[in-house]
Amino acid sequence: MFQNLQRECYDLIVTNPPYVPQATFTALPREYHHEPALALQGGEDGLRWVTSILEQAPDHLTTEGVLICEVGDEVEEIMNARWPDLPVEWIFFHFGASGAFAASREALAAWRAQPP
DSSP: OOGGGTTOOEEEEEEOOOOBOHHHHHHSOGGGGGSOGGGTBOOSSSOHHHHHHHHHGGGGEEEEEEEEEEOHHHHHHHHHHHOTTOOOEEOOOTTSOOOEEEEEHHHHHHHHHSOO
């Protein structure tokens, strides 16, 4: 996802990648299907693009850089189950939902360096 950036680094990366899991996408009301599928479909579990972002973002953030990413409430639950030690801070909204997180370059780089 970052290949055209070469070695460019940023203080802040904000992203809203496609994150809708396939089963959820298929069940969406008809009006959602007027959007390009590429804008919504995040693969089987919604993490297709999110995984790439988590793995590659540390290489494109400055030392004090931060990643902010929206993934929706459903994918937040999937991420918490898959990566319980993922060093992100979930951003809670005034209406009670979340589905967006912030993570520092340092924390993501340390997490990425852990053995699988």
